[in-house]
């Protein structure tokens with residue numbers, strides 16, 4: 483497995499310091515299970531980032547915080563976290579180990595060749611976390627975002643104007659991203675997806691999911 487798309491350093495820093503929401507944090511955790519590069523990055527952030535972040539107001543991150551943290555990392559040796567084996571679920575895919583405490587709902591219809599499964603996170607009832615499953619060649623509507631969407635590819639692939647996302651890749655799509663994802667022709671695609679924010683859903687996932695899940 484060659485991973486080409488990783489969480490941003492800002493996301494990994496927020497993950498390391500507990501400032502990423504429950505749903506995006508679980509998507510990042512699923513990515514870390516297969517990505518030694520990001521595990522090492524998180525270990526570094528945990529070692530030196532926490533003290534810096536603790537000095538800041540909780541709701542904001544100083545613009546130079548990341549740069550200051552990265553500067554400190556230059557002399558730090560890389561560290562690794564243990565690899566956790568995912569267990570097999572009845573989803574037909576290997577379930578990320580990070581989801582082992584979550585309640586996973588049945589596949590539900592979203593559109594032709596398009597299904598989703600709600601994931602309930604214990605202790606975080608507002609977490610917007612789900613599996614998305616699209617048939618080979620499925621073309622999603624072009625859309626933008628007003629919140630950030632996190633998608634970890636668990637099976638198959640999808641592409642958009644920015645690149646091709648395969649097994650193990652994580653895509654962060656924020657307000658700057660306007661795209662039209664297309665599932666690869668070789669197989670169906672299954673993703674673990676999270677939406678960040680406490681208010682109503684925005685963007686494509688919001689439009690298609692709101693009537694179903696009432697987030």
Ligand SMILES: [Zn+2]
Pocket residue numbers: 485487488489513517519520521
């Ligand atoms: Zn990575």
